[in-house]
Amino acid sequence: xxxxxxLCKSFGGVKKGLFRKQENPVIALDGLSFRANDGEITxxxxxxxxxxxxCLRTLYGLLKADGGSATIxxxxxxxxxxxxxxxxxxxxxxxxxxxxxxxxxxxxYFASIHGxxxxxxxxxxxxxxxxxxxxxxxxxxxxxxxxxxxxxxxxAQALVHQPKNFVLDEPTRGLDVMSTRVLRNYLxxxxxxxxxxxFSSHVMQEVAALxxxxxxxxxxxxxxxxxxxxxCELGGETNLEEAFVKIIGSDEGVAA
Amino acid sequence: MIISNMxxxxxxxxxxxxxAFRDKRAMMLAMMMAVMAPVMIFTMSKVMIKEAxxxxxxxxxxxxTEFAPKLIDALNDENILLFSDVPxxxxxxxxxxxxxxxIPASFNQDMLGGKTIEVYLSADYSxxxxxxxxxxxxxxxxxxxxxxxxxxxxxRGIDVRLLQVVKIIEQDTSLPNSNAMIISMMLGLYLLxxxxxxxxxxxxxxxxxxxxxxxxxxxxxxxVSTVKIVAAKLCCASLIACIGVLLTLSLTSFSxxxxxxxxxxxxxxxxxxxxxxxxxxxxxICFFASALQLFVAFQSKNFKEAQSMVSxxxxxxxxxxxxxxxxDDKPKWLEWLPISGQALIMEDLFKGLxxxxxxxxxxxxxxxxxxxxxxxxxxxxxxxxxVVLALS
Numbered sequence: 105x106x107x108x109x110x111l112c113k114s115f116g117g118v119k120k121g122l123f124r125k126q127e128n129p130v131i132a133l134d135g136l137s138f139r140a141n142d143g144e145i146t147x148x149x150x151x152x153x154x155x156x157x158x159c160l161r162t163l164y165g166l167l168k169a170d171g172g173s174a175t176i177x178x179x180x181x182x183x184x185x186x187x188x189x190x191x192x193x194x195x196x197x198x199x200x201x202x203x204x205x206x207x208x209x210x211x212x213y214f215a216s217i218h219g220x221x222x223x224x225x226x227x228x229x230x231x232x233x234x235x236x237x238x239x240x241x242x243x244x245x246x247x248x249x250x251x252x253x254x255x256x257x258x259x260a261q262a263l264v265h266q267p268k269n270f271v272l273d274e275p276t277r278g279l280d281v282m283s284t285r286v287l288r289n290y291l292x293x294x295x296x297x298x299x300x301x302x303f304s305s306h307v308m309q310e311v312a313a314l315x316x317x318x319x320x321x322x323x324x325x326x327x328x329x330x331x332x333x334x335x336c337e338l339g340g341e342t343n344l345e346e347a348f349v350k351i352i353g354s355d356e357g358v359a360a
Numbered sequence: 361m362i363i364s365n366m367x368x369x370x371x372x373x374x375x376x377x378x379x380a381f382r383d384k385r386a387m388m389l390a391m392m393m394a395v396m397a398p399v400m401i402f403t404m405s406k407v408m409i410k411e412a413x414x415x416x417x418x419x420x421x422x423x424x425t426e427f428a429p430k431l432i433d434a435l436n437d438e439n440i441l442l443f444s445d446v447p448x449x450x451x452x453x454x455x456x457x458x459x460x461x462x463i464p465a466s467f468n469q470d471m472l473g474g475k476t477i478e479v480y481l482s483a484d485y486s487x488x489x490x491x492x493x494x495x496x497x498x499x500x501x502x503x504x505x506x507x508x509x510x511x512x513x514x515x516r517g518i519d520v521r522l523l524q525v526v527k528i529i530e531q532d533t534s535l536p537n538s539n540a541m542i543i544s545m546m547l548g549l550y551l552l553x554x555x556x557x558x559x560x561x562x563x564x565x566x567x568x569x570x571x572x573x574x575x576x577x578x579x580x581x582x583x584v585s586t587v588k589i590v591a592a593k594l595c596c597a598s599l600i601a602c603i604g605v606l607l608t609l610s611l612t613s614f615s616x617x618x619x620x621x622x623x624x625x626x627x628x629x630x631x632x633x634x635x636x637x638x639x640x641x642x643x644x645i646c647f648f649a650s651a652l653q654l655f656v657a658f659q660s661k662n663f664k665e666a667q668s669m670v671s672x673x674x675x676x677x678x679x680x681x682x683x684x685x686x687x688d689d690k691p692k693w694l695e696w697l698p699i700s701g702q703a704l705i706m707e708d709l710f711k712g713l714x715x716x717x718x719x720x721x722x723x724x725x726x727x728x729x730x731x732x733x734x735x736x737x738x739x740x741x742x743x744x745x746x747v748v749l750a751l752s
Contacts, residue, residue, distance in 0.1 A: 217372070
């Protein structure tokens with residue numbers, strides 16, 4: 105379970121110093137609160153610059169919130185960042201691969217960091233490789249992988265320790281139809297096992313098809329939340345895209 | 361918990377090593393120092409020995425040769441020849457050096473009259489290549505003059521020993537090893553350079569390189585403390601630096617064995633004891649150098665910036681020992697600081713003087729403490745927001 109309460113964060117706003125001009129701070133998060141339950145897929149929607157990535161980075165413990173709190177399975181990410189991260193599988197918005205390692209070695213590396221060892225580790229790696237249908241890639245060096253292949257490796261390393269909570273930042277960008285379906289099925293199975301999945305996306309059909317609950321973020325605040333159907337009703341539209349535009353009150357977000 | 365902590369660190373270190381050893385460009389750069397040092401030392405010693413032992417022909421422009429045939433003979437005996445005899449391939453060189461000796465027409469007359477004869481030697485004394493020829497010419501002429509002078513006194517029945525009021529008997533207290541000073545000084549410099557250079561590409565790649573490839577952020581999101589991340593990177597880079605130092609040492613001791621230093625009355629050998637002491641001295645430096653490089657590389661925004669910043673650090677091992685050569689009264693704290701302390705102990709070691717183990721231990725300790733401080737500072741920086749924001 106991931107819970108965010110009244111999260112505030114602003115950037116910049118340096119005090120006037122000898123060589124610095126006074127700058128107005130950029131408010132990225134302005135009292136954002138939401139909850140992602142176990143056994144559900146929660147989607148975060150929001151126009152570019154709404155604060156999605158900042159919110160997720162705060163969850164990872166990379167950024168420190170100015171106010172409010174974020175907890176993962178009840179563990180506060182500020183007080184016990186390592187404990188919180190251990191229960192988290194992360195697919196970041198920017199990712200790279202260790203290009204001199206093979207896909208298998210890279211997944212192995214992250215499995216070891218999460219404390220897996222020996223046979224259990226190899227078992228876990230084999231499972232995730234089979235589930236994501238990437239056996240052919242496994243023993244090749246990741247240099248020269250296509251975007252979709254890179255995506256798969258990153259997913260595999262985020263999922264290898266079977267995290268209780270799973271955060272994905274736009275996971276389907278660059279994936280072909282087949283891979284997207286593999287990912288969707290995989291997430292659905294994860295959900296059925298009682299894991300908590302939080303994922304941000306710009307593809308409305310995908311969110312509508314996959315998510316049990318949707319959170320719409322605009323200007324660092326919660327704009328609306330509910331099931332896709334509820335949101336459609338709220339916006340008085342039949343499809344989610346139109347409803348989304350109405351709720352955030354402009355159509356700039358969809359253009360991105 | 362402790363076991364899982366260790367396995368986490370092992371995984372981090374294992375991955376760093378795998379990546380480092382698969383990076384062919386970095387490995388080539390790392391081992392370049394090790395190969396370069398012995399070659400340089402070998403050629404330089406060869407040249408030194410040649411200069412010291414042989415007396416190559418000097419071609420001197422002499423005007424008035426006909427006035428002093430015996431002086432010319434004396435010069436010829438010392439391989440100082442007339443410019444008219446110069447072989448055509450060396451003609452331009454000796455023409456440019458323009459060493460001239462002018463013998464006055466009154467040479468014979470003055471000789472008979474017992475007067476002082478003035479011969480003029482003109483050359484560019486600031487030219488380094490002229491120093492040795494001028495010295496040899498002067499020595500030869502002085503010897504010739506003294507031989508005639510002694511004969512004159514003897515003919516008059518005077519003991520030549522009367523001329524020598526005080527005689528200095530020189531006793532050189534330097535140990536036999538000291539004569540190979542230049543070689544050992546160069547080796548010391550090279551070893552320090554190797555410690556700094558070998559780990560360099562790996563250190564930059566593991567910090568600024570990973571940041572540029574967006575993998576650092578992912579690592580920082582994992583449940584692993586930043587101290588462990590930094591420590592793993594440091595261990596990897598310094599291990600490669602240690603390998604570089606070890607290779608430099610072994611290749612040098614191998615190549616020096618081909619040079620006959622006894623010709624210039626010097627002996628230089630790297631025995632097991634010296635090698636062990638050197639390694640003990642240099643391992644902390646390897647760690648310190650890598651920590652310093654990682655520290656600077658983590659601060660810089662990209663690979664390029666890291667490269668130019670870190671190259672400034674390489675100046676340290678080259679500059680510090682050279683500067684110290686010019687400081688005659690060395691303050692005590694120089695013996696304790698990293699690099700300068702090690703350079704001083706290495707000097708003693710090469711001179712064959714007894715090594716102060718406690719001082720060596722203390723310098724090593726100071727170096728290691730500074731390394732640990734750098735590691736903690738880096739780990740702290742990686743936890744701060746500014747580093748994360750710089751990632752994007």
